[in-house]
Amino acid sequence: MNHSNLKTIAYLGPEGTYSEQAVSQWCSGCKTLPVGSIPAVAESVITGKADQGIVPIENSIEGGVTFTLDLLIHEPNVVISGEVIVPINHCLMAKTKMKYSEILTVYSHPQSLGQCRTFLEVNMPQANLIASMSNSTAVEEMMSSDANSAAISSERSARLYNAEIIKFNVEDQPNNETRFVVLDHKDHERTGKDKTSICFEFGSDSPGILSHALSEFSKRGINLMKIESRPNKKSLGKYIFLVDLEGHRTDQILQEAISGVGQQTEMLKILGSYPTLK
């Protein structure tokens, strides 16, 4: 895609994370602005410190990224203008090459340790697993630790911190991909191959209320690409639904369907229309 090189893109840092990789896939020449949290990425776009922000929304193994879903639901000042898909390949790395049996400590984010659980149990059952705040921090901590320490992180962060990769692709499940969305002030114009993200909440429970709302899409032949529920945070068992639809919000059948759902819900928000990757 052709993005202006003058743009500044905010992302969840530090450098070397998969988020930074998403930014470089989205726009290789752009200026980058690493910030400390997913809400801070949105804040950078809202205050104009960055032109766009890139945040993870869904992983093929773990599912939805709850911080991002909740941000899109509750933050009125950003919309989605694009998506990026990044293959996740965890690497085992250390200061120098060594045998698995020599590794006594492994640093990584708890989620990544979880994604490599079987690999770790089979190959280094002796290793003590240490939680880090991010995969990139894990490498930094490992580099300032003793010689028998290793870290699990991205190839990019191995290069950044001059760590030696011992083994590529140590994740237990193949097909590990993360989808990121681009946060922006306005969404994307129609391209003909688009996706529209919306969220909505019902005012009360009743049998069939969700099925009836979804029939607004099905009776018009609109494909539901994704449906996800998030707690409304007021009461256990009450949900906000996030739905991805095939098409652009300016398409007449989407306008009709969304208006039909809006009449049945207490809250409905269009999160943006943007070119779909798959």
Add this chain to the structure above:
Amino acid sequence: MNHSNLKTIAYLGPEGTYSEQAVSQWCSGCKTLPVGSIPAVAESVITGKADQGIVPIENSIEGGVTFTLDLLIHEPNVVISGEVIVPINHCLMAKTKMKYSEILTVYSHPQSLGQCRTFLEVNMPQANLIASMSNSTAVEEMMSSDANSAAISSERSARLYNAEIIKFNVEDQPNNETRFVVLDHKDHERTGKDKTSICFEFGSDSPGILSHALSEFSKRGINLMKIESRPNKKSLGKYIFLVDLEGHRTDQILQEAISGVGQQTEMLKILGSYPTLK
């Protein structure tokens, strides 16, 4: 509830976690078996080391617990026979009482640090946040660290490790509750106030396929208490749906509806019927 005192209940340890609290709410006199992971809880039930296992499935702020949802989808040898709801109240604790301004380090699980982000930013912006593998481990690490260290964890773990609670309820959002489910060899008999959990996956995408399946419930007046989607782990954008229905799987209308959905899906699994708490 009246549970035999001779039962052994497996849970995600170590002691002092909210999972242990769920076990004590479920059965105060039972023997407890702390194990190292959510899959290990199921394993303990399957191999007979424990009679039942208790695992978190949903938090009112964070949403679904993906490890548990995926376990229920993929593990054929356990079903759900009950549920437990635990209020989550994070406490700030240290070796001795001290002022917020004296705290230089705070240990907790990254998720709990996230749930207390505003409290920490406002009251101890100087503090360095350190990730731990569990809330309980955080207290253990804090107790063997220097005098300016604090931890965020449960009241129960403060008592267990003899830590001093500096402040109760430091979570940013009120109404923080976690729902746990009881893993068992067979589910619960009908009580008249029951919930049935199922999961299913469609063989192909087509507009309206989900809405059509859900209409099997709505047209019979069966209340959908929850719907959630999980990645099928084979391909980004392909999902398995988890649905909680009001009623028991032996109720005739539920049998008809589930059979109707089963004819439209590639996979359908009944995860169990059990008394509903709310």
